[in-house]
Amino acid sequence: MTEPLRVAIAGLGTVGAGVIRLLDANGALIARRAGRPIEIVAVSARDRAKDRGVDLSRFDWVDDTASLAADARADVVVELVGGADGPALTLTRAALANGKSVVTANKAMIAHHGLELARAAEGRGVALKFEAAVAGGVPVIKGLREGAAANEIGHVYGILNGTCNFILSKMEAEGRDFAEVLDEAQRLGFAEADPSFDIDGVDAAHKLSILASFAFGTRPAFSDVAITGVRHVLAADIAEAATLGYRVRLVGVAEAGKNGLFQRVHPHLVPLDHPLAHVTGSLNAVVAEGNFVGRLFFQGRGAGDGPTASAVVADLIDIARGEFGPPYAEPAEALAEQPAAPTGERRGRAYLRLMVADKVGVLAEIAAAMRDAGVSIERLMQRGANADGSVLVAIVTHEGPERAVAASLDRLRGSPSLVGEPMWMHILES
Amino acid sequence: MTEPLRVAIAGLGTVGAGVIRLLDANGALIARRAGRPIEIVAVSARDRAKDRGVDLSRFDWVDDTASLAADARADVVVELVGGADGPALTLTRAALANGKSVVTANKAMIAHHGLELARAAEGRGVALKFEAAVAGGVPVIKGLREGAAANEIGHVYGILNGTCNFILSKMEAEGRDFAEVLDEAQRLGFAEADPSFDIDGVDAAHKLSILASFAFGTRPAFSDVAITGVRHVLAADIAEAATLGYRVRLVGVAEAGKNGLFQRVHPHLVPLDHPLAHVTGSLNAVVAEGNFVGRLFFQGRGAGDGPTASAVVADLIDIARGEFGPPYAEPAEALAEQPAAPTGERRGRAYLRLMVADKVGVLAEIAAAMRDAGVSIERLMQRGANADGSVLVAIVTHEGPERAVAASLDRLRGSPSLVGEPMWMHILES
Incomplete structure (x- = not known):
């Protein structure tokens, strides 16, 4: 097992550059843990000239990102292009069809097309892994798919968007209203210029729908998530909640029951004796309740180049170790189709x-x-x-x-x- | 892959009975997730007549527990006999030597003999897994071994003994002194009749030394853990700590540094804005700090038949899926021998x-x-x-x-x- 795992990286934004930095910094350690080295054989992005703070001259630069899907040198394509459809989806489909494993951080693509892509991966016996798509560096997909695999999971829920949690925490700490804090978060780089995917709950809903499939063995059903974001939370709501012993958090909740699959992202009042109440700033956290293990709680950094690269490379290490099981733990065909539960x-x-x-x-x-x-x-x-x-x-x-x-x-x-x-x-x- | 994974269970205390109950309750689900069923082919314990609340008549009863190591029907021996040495160790050694995988919840045995047993498992290409040995149902070994595998871990620390945390939480909530609360915990079954392994910190030290090997790639060094338990903590200490904004917790801390491997279990003052301050009752929690992922936090139930069985069966599912990598992620020979760091x-x-x-x-x-x-x-x-x-x-x-x-x-x-x-x-x- 001294043959390296050969990796092509598509997309060199902050996460792609982070993956390169991580492999540079921890490569020897990773080779010992993975049983073999992980080697980057090709990189591709739109703009070759852009300074990304890492030395790319060591790698073969490929202008046509889509061509990585057929690159004979690569065992795995790391898809960091982003977007639910378009080039990311085309690349992923083609790579899987060509018998290459794919690792991605793309929650939107997995939320929308995860089932189709899992079928394709299983059909070719390759891996499709996306730990980085949910809660960034926190190994919560692994926690559900493997750590809690012996359990029937009744509920999975959590704080899945760091931008919203940052804003709510800041509103709480400073008694300020939403618009003002959002404005500051944008200036500080904690919120996007167009923040609506985050603050309107869509990003959290992507992640929730992915978690639900692992927790319950159900088909991904992003379009069934009921979504309300944090735009209309007032400082006064947070103050009232505090007097009652609660904190306001944007919580995504999924439950599998007799009436179907319930999935909702909504602002919640969280009691102070619940671990989610102590998740502050831009942290993410997930709770899973299993019928034997009880309540499991995972917390960590849900975004940023370092945590996201950590999850991407953890997936690569799994592949290097020979983990090619079905992406959703159960074969895609076995995932149950469930109606949306009436709220x-x-x-x-x-x-x-x-x-x-x-x-x-x-x-x-x-x-x-x-x-x-x-x-x-x-x-x-x-x-x-x-x-x-x-x-x-x-x-x-x-x-x-x-x-x-x-x-x-x-x-x-x-x-x-x-x-x-x-x-x-x-x-x-x- | 429809051949079942065949399992022999040695030891039928609460955890052994819990494993049987879990496989009864969740067997179909587990077969889908593992790719094949997990089947109990033999069970063994000291007292055949004892009522364990589960129907054992379905399984072949073996009087001589040691003989399971050579039982041709079993792929895996689940060692739940307990004790650092004696029959548990003899059975584990023999099973590995015979080319059987072993799953165990035995933290004392792994803390003392993990390196030798890992070598034996690697030599035969079989698995040795012990997720249940640390933090019960919380998948923290998996979290370090795989989830955080891309990181150099600087620190790992946590609340590793539920009995101590239960006592400290109760002292805090009720302002009562140690001896009184211990007495009540014993009456309620939250503390053993001989509680010294728990309250004097030895159990936490076993777990800490296991975690350190995963975090740092160092050889297990239980005898180097500096241990102080909670016996001498006063209600007055907890009250003073509270006025300063801290809670008292028994924290095991391990760090790898230039001066060697630092491992200590000791009562700590934990600030209220640290997640360990909110770990109450008999919960366990582990923090790992990686150079890319930042701080990861795992929390859940660290003991009890359900959580422990959950971890044991998660290990069996990994084996059913073909996960036979080195027990400590790195090959045992690669684990570094480090001197104990001077405190x-x-x-x-x-x-x-x-x-x-x-x-x-x-x-x-x-x-x-x-x-x-x-x-x-x-x-x-x-x-x-x-x-x-x-x-x-x-x-x-x-x-x-x-x-x-x-x-x-x-x-x-x-x-x-x-x-x-x-x-x-x-x-x-x-």
């Missing part, structure tokens, strides 16, 4: 925040809407008037069906007493 | 607690001893007299060499002002 049947406690006009009868109107929809109120707080004359009303409900909460908000919709849209967050139980 | 060279902040006589000049004596040893005091608290007339003095030092702190305590040793032994805890930095 209305779920039971839980809700946090509702309404901005209302400061006038007589508003609280009675809200209380009546709740009563008529069958929602039982555990706690109601009203805070003094804002500059625009509106008043904040925050409600925590007793446990009940989400259907009833939705109905109560329907009853209030269009009422002249309301200023803007109500905010509904789910309460995670410890 | 005195380490720098850090210390918490010192002294019980002193309530008389004039005691504080001056303590302060002089610190000054003369070159220890700089960050904070000193004196609390009113106890029933026996003694006074508690708690000191937090500035960062400095541990050598100096040891020298300051040496200066005070034998002083008539001191009542009992001083307590020295290290302060973990966030």
Whole structure:
């Protein structure tokens, strides 16, 4: 086993350069652990001239990235081009079809096309690995696929987007509102110029749908994820949550049950005695609950060149060691097709925040809407008037069906007493 | 790959029975994930008549446990007999020599004999796996061996004994002293009748020495672990720590550095913004810091039949999938022999607690001893007299060499002002 594992890298952004730096720094160690060296035989990206802070002159430069799929020198193509479709997908399909293994960090592509690509990999007996696609450097796919493999997993959930968590943590620490903190995060490079994939929850939903397949043995179903981002969380919500003993986190939750596959990304109130409440800054974390192991908790850096390169190279080491099993642990054909579970049947406690006009009868109107929809109120707080004359009303409900909460908000919709849209967050139980 | 993986189970305590229950409950799922079924072909334990809550009549019962090592039906022997030496070791050696893979939960045996057993497994090309030996159900060996395999690991540390953490958490929550809480833990079954392996830190040291080999590629060196348990932690220490923003945890710390391999199990003050501070009750948790991935954090249930069986069966699934790599990731011959690093060279902040006589000049004596040893005091608290007339003095030092702190305590040793032994805890930095 002294033949090196030969790797072609497609895409040389921060992650591609990180992979090269990592192999430079830790190559000898990796060769001992993998049983053989990992050798880069070709690299390709759009712009050859760009300075990436690593010496590329040692590697064969290929102008036509797509041609790496047929490059006879490479055992593995590392796809770091990005994008759900387009060149990344074309390259991955072609590489697998040519009998090459593929390692990718591309969550969008895997969320949308993972099943098709897994079938292709299995058909050729090659590996398709994407540890870096979920929670960056945290080995959570390995944790589910192998570490917890003996368990039926009931729930998998977590904090899957570092940008949102950074923003929520900063809002919490500084009492500032969303727009202001987003602006700062963009200036500091913690949020993209177009942040909508992150802050509107799409990125977290990509990752959640990938995790769900590993946890439950179900087919990837990204389009069934119900998604709400963090755009409408107010500093006032975070302050109310704090007085109640909770922190606000964007949590992706997936559950497999009798009614189908439930997948939702939504802001949640997380109690302080739950490990997710202590996930701060740009960290990611995943909880999996197995029927024998109980609750497992994984935390670490979910983005950045170092952590992402760490996961990419961990996949390469697995391949060097001969790990060519089905990408989703079970063969793609065995993955169950499950309908999306209706959210209305779920039971839980809700946090509702309404901005209302400061006038007589508003609280009675809200209380009546709740009563008529069958929602039982555990706690109601009203805070003094804002500059625009509106008043904040925050409600925590007793446990009940989400259907009833939705109905109560329907009853209030269009009422002249309301200023803007109500905010509904789910309460995670410890 | 529809041939089952054939398993013989040696030892039918709670973990052995748990493995059978797990395979009963999740067998179909496991067969899909492993690519083939896992089948128990023989079981053995001391007492055939004992009711273990599982139906053993389906399995071939073998009276002579040692004979499983040569049982032609079995591909794998699951060693759950326990004990560092004796029958467990004899069985494991013989099974490996006969070309059978071995899965074990036996941390004492692996801590003492892991290197010899790994050599034997590699020599025969079979697997030796022991995920359950560290942190029970938490896949932390897999996390280091594979998930973080691309990294040079600088530190690995964690909470590795659930009994100690349960006791410290309960002391903290209820303000009660050690002996009282231990007594209750024993009545509740959370501590053994002879708890010394747990509370004196030996069990945590076994696990730490195993983790160190994976993290640093060094030979197991259990006898080099410096061990202090939790017996002498007072409720008053926990209260002082709380006023300073810390929690008291028994933390095992391993580091590989220029001066050798540092391994220590000791009570620590853990700051509230460190994830280990939020590990409560009988949970275990491990932190690994890699040069690319940054800080990884794993948490879950470190003991009990379900979590331990989960880890044992995860190892069986790996073997069923064909994972026969070197037990410590690197070949046993490649593991570096490192001297034990001298603790005195380490720098850090210390918490010192002294019980002193309530008389004039005691504080001056303590302060002089610190000054003369070159220890700089960050904070000193004196609390009113106890029933026996003694006074508690708690000191937090500035960062400095541990050598100096040891020298300051040496200066005070034998002083008539001191009542009992001083307590020295290290302060973990966030």
